[in-house]
Amino acid sequence: MFVKQLYTGCLSEAAYYIESNGIAAVIDPLRDIDEYLQLAKERNSSIRYIFETHFHADFVSGHLDLAAATDATIVYGPGTATNFPVHVAKDGEIFNIGDLSLQVLHTPGHTLESSCYLLKDATGKDHAIFTGDTLFVGDVGRPDLAQKGKEITMEDLAGMMYESLQSKIMPLSDDVIVYPAHGAGSSCGKNLGPETFSTIGEQKASNYALQQQSKEDFIKAVTDGLAAPPQYFPINAKINKEGYESLNAVLEKGMQALDIPAFKLKLKDDNIVVLDTRKASVFTEGFVPGSIFIGLEGRFAEWAGSLLPFDKEILLVTEPGKEKESIVRLARVGFENFGGHLAGGFEHWKNSGEVTDMIIDVEADELAMDMPFDPQLVIVDVRKVPEYADGHIKEALNIPLDELTDPGSMAHLEDNHNIYVHCAGGYRSVIAASLMKKQGIHNLRNVLGGWGQIKELKDKFSIEKTTAVLN
Incomplete structure (x- = not known):
């Protein structure tokens, strides 16, 4: 058995690679899939399944590009409807991964299709559960992201979450490892703990949502104090459900190097956003007038998704060599409309005598x-x-x-x-x-x-x- 958590700190997101006897599966992959492909190559394995715990709202999944690269089957939980081919699993359905098996546990509450995946070892013993946004370390997923009009309310979803936890999670043995989709800093819950994995026993002892309480008290506990979700959440959920442009095509647009005349010509368009991704201490010393700063050193993708318009073309100003990283991390939260980047970066702009601004x-x-x-x-x-x-x-x-x-x-x-x-x-x-x-x-x-x-x-x-x- 080989299980690896692939954690991305700037998004507080965990993807998982599971493998046995040359057969592998990936759970909740990010949009940039090279790490999963490289891992499979190094281990001489074939990725057969891509399991999605739900339609993610905080990032764009790599399910489509990874499926195209590997011929793997994309699996979602019961009730899923997409614009692309997937296997919609039944509650309790079992998938074999070499000597291991993965059982689908439908756990609606965060979203209607939310599902956990219970990993059993070669003897059939429960080993770990991949809980997506159903159960975090110290918290549970917010129940206000998947309402269908007025017929399903936040309280309805919280009630579903209670039933899911009571019927699917609480009966598991205390030694079962809990692998959630997110850690501290994620907006998918209220107050996630700093650890990126735990056990059922630890969560039964410390997680407020798994304590003995009535359904009414649970609903109140998980809905009180919820801040409004970031504005890009519904956009990302829609992208994950309907599909997206391949990351290679997005990179091809963004990696166009624009000389100063070409860059200035684009600046005349009102539907352009200039995004500067350099360090804050460097940006304040000088930048292209009108630029928006969001530096790669912080929670870059989250703030970009929360602050930048998705319907405008993005021009990048980056530290030389950071163009691709900037594009990939923006694509993770759904940005695809790139017009290129300033060749030579800001230093070339300044040294060419162009007008600059500062803070x-x-x-x-x-x-x-x-x-x-x-x-x-x-x-x-x-x-x-x-x-x-x-x-x-x-x-x-x-x-x-x-x-x-x-x-x-x-x-x-x-x-x-x-x-x-x-x-x-x-x-x-x-x-x-x-x-x-x-x-x-x-x-x-x-x-x-x-x-x-x-x-x-x-x-x-x-x-x-x-x-x-x-x-």
Whole structure:
């Protein structure tokens, strides 16, 4: 038996490779499939099945490209309908993988087709369960992503989740390994634990959703405090259900190197977005005017999916050699409309005498010194509502980063304001500053180190806590 978890930190996503006697299966693959193909080649194995736990909302699966490359069968759980050939499994159906077997357990709740896959060893003993977004370490999947009109509500799905857990998960032995589809940081649950795997016994002991409680109490527990899902979730779910362009075709478009005249010609089109993926510290020193910054060093794909339009063509400005990585990671969350990248990157643009823009970086102690003497000073805290509630500078304006794409979110900012932007550590604030600049707000500064540095100087700031209110 060979089981390998392939974890992608920037998406908090886990895919799985299972193999026995030269036969392999992949569960919940990412869109870039080279790692799975390479693993099968190294182990002299053939990928026969691609098992999907559900229609993913937070990333685009690699099921279609992997099936095309291997002739593997794509398997979904009961009730699945797609625009491409799949095997719709029955509840309890068993698939053989060499000496191993994988049993389908239909577990609706996160979505209607959600299913777990129970792996049995060569003796037929339950070994591990691949739970998708049904069960996480310390949490369960959110029940608000797969509603069909008004006939199925979030509470209905939460009720289904309760029944699934009680009938399919709780009866399993304590030593069965739990392999979920996501870890900490994912928006597919409320508060996932830091570990990427666990056991049934550990989850029975510590996971709030597996404690003894009534169905009504469970529904309340899993639905209370759910923040709105990122805007790209329904787009990705639709792509996974209906199909997509091959990643090679997407790369071919994005890898076109544009010289400066060609790049400037494209900039005249209103349906163009210039995305700069360099490091935040480099971006603030200089960038192509109008660029949006989302750096590869952070939760890049998530923020791109949450902030960028899917109906506009993307032009990339990257660190030289990072063009392909930028395209692949964007494609993971459904972006396919690329117009190419700036040949030679920003340094070539600057050295050619083209107009540039910049963002002024300041230390937290400079903000502290300016506050008492500047009546026009406005602090914009772009952290999430719960982060802000847990501690913030008194009178700071909270505009969460994912709301800044709405021009109305900046209605309180005036031309005469001296704006200081901060987040938790300095990544989100640079994204926010680039969005503000694109909206014509230029009198701003980025606070280096964000809230982390501000807290270190707490004697210089008036800090308060409030009650978080989630819509």
